[in-house]
Amino acid sequence: MNGPQLSELPDDSEQLEPFVSSLRRRALQASELSGVRTFSDGFLIKFLRARDFDVELSLKLLLNYQRWRRESPEISGCLSPSSVLGLLSTSYHAVLPQRDHSGSRVLVYRIGQWNPKDWSAFQVFRISLMTSEIISMETQTQRRGLKAIFDLQGWSLGHAWQINPSLARKISSVLSDSFPLKVRGIHLVNEPMFFRPVFAMIRPFLPDKIKQRIHMHGADFHDTLSDFFSPDILPPEYGGEGPGIEEVCQDWTNQLLQSEKLLQQIAAHPTADIASTPDSSLISEEAQTEQFSQG
Numbered sequence: 369m370n371g372p373q374l375s376e377l378p379d380d381s382e383q384l385e386p387f388v389s390s391l392r393r394r395a396l397q398a399s400e401l402s403g404v405r406t407f408s409d410g411f412l413i414k415f416l417r418a419r420d421f422d423v424e425l426s427l428k429l430l431l432n433y434q435r436w437r438r439e440s441p442e443i444s445g446c447l448s449p450s451s452v453l454g455l456l457s458t459s460y461h462a463v464l465p466q467r468d469h470s471g472s473r474v475l476v477y478r479i480g481q482w483n484p485k486d487w488s489a490f491q492v493f494r495i496s497l498m499t500s501e502i503i504s505m506e507t508q509t510q511r512r513g514l515k516a517i518f519d520l521q522g523w524s525l526g527h528a529w530q531i532n533p534s535l536a537r538k539i540s541s542v543l544s545d546s547f548p549l550k551v552r553g554i555h556l557v558n559e560p561m562f563f564r565p566v567f568a569m570i571r572p573f574l575p576d577k578i579k580q581r582i583h584m585h586g587a588d589f590h591d592t593l594s595d596f597f598s599p600d601i602l603p604p605e606y607g608g609e610g611p612g613i614e615e616v617c618q619d620w621t622n623q624l625l626q627s628e629k630l631l632q633q634i635a636a637h638p639t640a641d642i643a644s645t646p647d648s649s650l651i652s653e654e655a656q657t658e659q660f661s662q663g
């Protein structure tokens with residue numbers, strides 16, 4: 369059985385066991401110094417699915433993930449949706465309710481809603497990290513990855529000044545090899561000319577595979593965006609017939625707020641399998657059935 373076929377099996381399948389044990393053994397050896405003593409199956413399977421069950425590559429991804437978190441405490445230390453509620457309330461971000469034709473999650477970021485005088489790039493980054501942690505618990509997302517649409521309408525110098533080379537490095541790391549999610553597409557719409565220098569800071573660190581998945585649509589994006597996404601799932605603001613952007617942002621904000629405890633647990637114990645622990649008081653009943661038992 370090859371990697372993608374293994375990915376299709378459920379978490380508790382016997383055939384996954386040798387891979388999980390092997391990654392656990394390697395991870396425990398490697399993290400002796402960092403003091404991590406337990407890795408849940410669910411945690412390890414995220415990394416295996418992200419690397420099509422290549423144990424060596426999964427281990428590398430796992431160690432990069434831990435290092436990234438350690439080196440970015442300003443971002444990963446506080447995974448609290450309520451701490452950035454003011455920003456979420458401006459309809460800055462949504463995960464669309466429907467997956468695309470290939471099963472990928474579709475995320476929308478509306479950069480223009482971010483007022484850089486009120487919110488730092490670290491806080492903005494935190495939102496992406498929280499969403500990433502939540503969707504990476506979904507089996508189907510582990511298999512089919514995600515696509516992100518960045519609406520850069522309103523991008524200004526105030527935004528650009530927040531992105532320094534160190535932050536650009538952190539952005540390219542999570543996109544390439546520091547987070548257990550398959551990035552299947554990045555779509556920029558309404559990007560102004562002066563977004564180029566910022567993109568030029570991020571681009572050199574990206575592997576070719578990711579570079580090829582970045583699409584710049586400009587202001588006339590309606591036609592070209594629909595080459596990638598069916599109108600059924602896109603909000604009307606992005607040329608589709610799905611629910612409006614304000615509504616989907618509101619819904620996802622509620623989802624994040626419901627996951628507050630869960631996210632705190634992840635920030636405190638990143639290697640534990642929090643979503644599937646018997647202690648389901650961590651997350652509301654509703655959110656569990658909607659978000660975590662799919663696929």
Ligand SMILES: Cc1c(C)c2c(c(C)c1O)CC[C@@](C)(CCC[C@H](C)CCC[C@H](C)CCCC(C)C)O2
Binds near residue numbers: 489
């Ligand atoms: C796991 C994961 C994370 C954590 C993630 C993203 C994706 C696709 C992920 O899979 C995309 C967004 C990002 C990188 C956070 C970005 C935060 C900054 C402050 C936004 C500023 C605006 C960017 C200059 C816009 C363009 C970025 C693209 C070239 C990615 O966080």
